[in-house]
Amino acid sequence: MDEMNDQIRRVIREHGHLSVDIDSLADDADLYQAGMASHASVNVMIALEDAFDVEFLDSMLKRSVFESVDSIAQALTEVGVEA
Amino acid sequence: MTITAGTDAGLVAVARRIADEVAAPNAAEVDKEARFPAETVAALREERLLSALVPVELGGAGASLETIAQVCFELGRRCGASGMVFAMHQIQVACMVDHRGAGAPWFDDYLREVVAEQRLIASITSEVGTGGDMGKSVAAVSEPDAEGRATFEKQAPTVSYGPHADAFLTTVRRAPDAEPGDQVAVLTRREQMEMEPQGTWDPLGMRGTCSPGFVAKAAFAVEQILPVPFSTISAETMTPVSHILWSHVWLGIATDAFDRARAFVKAAAKRKPGEPLPAAIRLSELMSELSLLRAEVGLALREYCDLHAGDRAKLAEMATILRFNNLKIAASEQAPKVCQEALGVCGIVGYKNDTPFSVGRHLRDAMSARLMVANERIHATDASLLLIAKEV
Structure with a gap:
């Protein structure tokens, strides 16, 4: 799980354009409240698909699924990434 | 909203009569003088159409979105500005009906007031400094005081029928330190606001919507913030x-x-x-x-x-x-x-x-x-x- 969360955090650091350091946020912290804009969240989704070599389902492609490291990890688990 | 009930033929017939008998004969003048279609809105009030979307349990007609859409069409055929004012008002009502949340008595009470007083509601969503992105705000809700009262001040480049609305649904940042995209919507009554007009209103079309800019200042209770992001x-x-x-x-x-x-x-x-x-x-x-x-x-x-x-x-x-x-x-x-x-x-x-x-x-x-x-x-x-x- 730690390894997966580390990789999620790397993607967010690179593409999320947060207004704070991702290391200062807990796994359940709200990324939108930390400044991630809608456009940046799409780039995070694309980078996650690339980094984990998966495709999210349309039902997962919504704001709430990408609002925290935890919720992203759960979505990745649902599409078959092993924690 | 109740939206699967199909179209309420009675309400649509009433709207068609208002469109033909009130909106149509005034449409040219509303357009030429860029004036508010006051007669049409008065007729909509008289027939209680401003509260058509409010659920029955709060005293409204509980009309379907299909019905409201058909009314927009009928009004739009005779006077585009009248149709657009009605449409925008219903959008604010729909937001309150859908998102007032369980146990938010302020919004239930306000919707009852919309029914009883046929309040006309406008929105203040656009803002100077956001590049036209409704998903971002500059203005923010202030830190609430001990009585749970807060304020905001927002510079809006256009507020549709701003001079004529009874209340306003305004987007603002959730708190003074919130990010631009971390927004809430606040419903404030005109008497809770200071609306300072900015500029004039002499546009190409939709002239009767009377949508100049405003600096909007409001003081309100935190219960007036819709309880979802x-x-x-x-x-x-x-x-x-x-x-x-x-x-x-x-x-x-x-x-x-x-x-x-x-x-x-x-x-x-x-x-x-x-x-x-x-x-x-x-x-x-x-x-x-x-x-x-x-x-x-x-x-x-x-x-x-x-x-x-x-x-x-x-x-x-x-x-x-x-x-x-x-x-x-x-x-x-x-x-x-x-x-x-x-x-x-x-x-x-x-x-x-x-x-x-x-x-x-x-x-x-x-x-x-x-x-x-x-x-x-x-x-x-x-x-x-x-x-x-x-x-x-």
């Missing part, structure tokens, strides 16, 4: 319902332009029976353009109602956002096209402002469509979503 309100209700109701107004405008072109061709055919009539061919071409618009607008309404009644979570999905964004782009480009081609059918008598076949007002009103959340901005959003959405 604006991002949710926007995705599930405000954006799709706006696109649906606006596009019904635009369809109404385009339909009347078509009807005027048709009346012109019929009159010409009567004058010269049996002679070939090039305008008649153009009219037939125009009908197919209008039917494309009607199909997109009607289908989007049905799709939204199905999702809203069934799998509401799907409204937040990117594929769904793309779908209702596409409605806005398609309808806002097709409606002025129909009006322009109606002008091509009618020729000079359509171009003149004082004939039964005038379509200048229709064309000017319809041209506002692409600016109401600029199509370029929606295309930019869609371009981004298309990179990740799967089935669209």
